[in-house]
Amino acid sequence: MKCYDPDTSELIIPDRGKIPVDAESVHRIWGLPNSGLKVWYEMNADITRQMMVDYGFPPNGSPDLTSWCKMIEDMAKKSDDLFVRAWSIMAYNFLAPTTGLKVSPRCYPAVYDVELIPKMNICQFVVDQIRLAFSSLKSKKSVCCCVYHLMVSAWFF
Structure with missing residues (x-):
């Protein structure tokens, strides 16, 4: 979770690069609807x-x-x-x-x-939930979002 940047919606892996966390990546990994x-x-x-x-x-x-x-x-x-x-x-x-x-x-x-x-559009919903959760992380001690997607995204990288 420390690697996720809510401003760019990317996982930034030091010395390895960046992984976009967008509706297309959610669709590619989970196969969920990506329009609508x-x-x-x-x-x-x-x-x-x-x-x-x-x-x-x-x-x-x-x-x-x-x-x-x-x-x-x-x-x-x-x-x-x-x-x-x-x-x-x-x-x-x-x-x-x-x-x-x-x-x-x-x-x-x-x-x-x-x-x-x-x-x-379930894919965009997942991305929006991740961004929303991480943008308010400073005021909370926990994250409520699809951390599953972040983990799977990093694993595929």
């Missing part, structure tokens, strides 16, 4: 309330990741919109992890309309 709509990753009280109702969780607070995974497992391989949304929420929590063990309600708007999920 901006991911709507922010709090929305109305959507959060509706998601809690749809998935049977208490209206206050956010379910922990274990409960969310158990709920998906209990869906018994259904392939309806509830399953697609639930699985997508776990994917976003992998791509933009928090320091907590709860599902981030910021991802609910991004998956609420199942028809839009495949039209989202």
Whole structure:
């Protein structure tokens, strides 16, 4: 993480060079969609309330990741919109992890309309999350972003 420069969005490896951390590198490494709509990753009280109702969780607070995974497992391989949304929420929590063990309600708007999920630019979302996390690193003691991408990028280098 010390090698990442949020201003240039590059991993700078001393005596080895620079590795761009851009949407194209995310696409090359992870194979995620690299075009389309901006991911709507922010709090929305109305959507959060509706998601809690749809998935049977208490209206206050956010379910922990274990409960969310158990709920998906209990869906018994259904392939309806509830399953697609639930699985997508776990994917976003992998791509933009928090320091907590709860599902981030910021991802609910991004998956609420199942028809839009495949039209989202996930690659740019990952890059934006990395930049955002590192730009505020001075005020925090931890990083919430797709550190996985930084590690894999450095490994490929």
